[in-house]
Each structure stands twice: as structure tokens, then as C-alpha cells.
Amino acid sequence: xxxxxxxxxxxxxxxxxxxxxxxxxxxxxxxxxxxxxxxxxxxxxxxxxxxxxxxxxxxxxxxxxxxxxxxxxxxxxxxxxxxxxxxxxxxxxxxxxxxxxxxxxxxxxxxxxxxxxxxxxxxxxxxxxxxxxxxxxxxxxxxxxxxxxxxxxxxxxxxxxxxxxxxxxxxxxxxxxxxxxxxxxxxxxxxxxx
Numbered sequence: 001x002x003x004x005x006x007x008x009x010x011x012x013x014x015x016x017x018x019x020x021x022x023x024x025x026x027x028x029x030x031x032x033x034x035x036x037x038x039x040x041x042x043x044x045x046x047x048x049x050x051x052x053x054x055x056x057x058x059x060x061x062x063x064x065x066x067x068x069x070x071x072x073x074x075x076x077x078x079x080x081x082x083x084x085x086x087x088x089x090x091x092x093x094x095x096x097x098x099x100x101x102x103x104x105x106x107x108x109x110x111x112x113x114x115x116x117x118x119x120x121x122x123x124x125x126x127x128x129x130x131x132x133x134x135x136x137x138x139x140x141x142x143x144x145x146x147x148x149x150x151x152x153x154x155x156x157x158x159x160x161x162x163x164x165x166x167x168x169x170x171x172x173x174x175x176x177x178x179x180x181x182x183x184x185x186x187x188x189x190x191x192x193x194x
Contacts, residue, residue, distance in 0.1 A: 009061060013050055013061040014050070024039045024043060027076065042067075046065055055104070056101055057104070057173050057177070060097070061101070070094070071090060071094060087155075088158045091158040091159055093162060095132060095162030096169075098132055099163050100173075103129070106128065111177060118174075121170075123167075125167035126164050129166050132159070133155070133162070140152075
């Protein structure tokens, strides 16, 4: 079974950053400055996450890049406003990936304490993700991306699903990161990052 720190995830994240940079340039060339700015924000966040290699599992960087590329697809091909569940899937997956990465950074100092309180950890991460989703919906209302209450409610439901899923995956990463004995692969990964 692959570790959350498998190097392949890191390389896939680099490829994703390259593709995301192309999407930013494409959006700028099309005159879609809102899309370009949003994707540039994802690109900047991904660079920061990848730079924090010691604090985040490589899998989290990779999942964030998938979310960023899904958002890029929505902007480049205008998939957010077409019929179908694309917007909802992207909302759930984006909240999922952001919750994973940010919660590990925010709660990183308490990981060993949380190892003894798994339900508290799951609750804290899920709550953190729900608040991220709520703040995003407020942002969308403020900038006028949406103005439909039904869309906001559906987005919040999808954000909740993403946050809950993130809390479960984060628990797996917590257990792997804080286990008393480290495997030979973890020791190699640790030496690689130093």
C-alpha cells in the first residue's frame, strides 16, 4: 500500500502546477480576469503547499492540485454554468482538498495529542472544513458569482460532504504520521525531504 508521502504524488503535483499555469495564461488571453485570478490563487496556494513538504503529506498536495485543475476546467471550458453536476462535484472536492491541507497545517502541533482522541480530531477537521465552505459561499455572494439561494444551499451540502470526507482521510494520515515505529519507507522519505 502506498504511503501518504509517496514521491509520485509530489511529481504529479508539479505536473499539475505546470498545467494550472497554462490555464492561467489561457484565461488571461481570453480576457477572463476573474477566472485567471481564481486560478492564480490556486496556483499560489499549491506552490505554498508544495513548499511545506515537511509539514504536509505529499498526497495532500496531489489532491489539492486535482481540485485546482478541476476548477481550471470549470473556468476554461465554462463547465460551472452548464447542466450537470460539475459545479457540485468541484465544490465537494475543493473543500475536501483544502480542508485536508489547511487542517494538517493548523492542527499539526497537536497531532500526537489527537492520536489519542480520534473522534475529537474528526470533529475538529470536519468543523474546520465546514467553516471553509461557509466562508467560500460568503465570498461568492460578495463578488456576485452566485445570486441564487438554492445554489448556495446545494454548495454548502457539497462542502459538508467534502469536509466530512477530508476528516476521515486526515485521520488515516494522522495515524500514519504519528505511529510510534516508522517504516523503512517513511525513514527514506524523511531523509529525502531533509
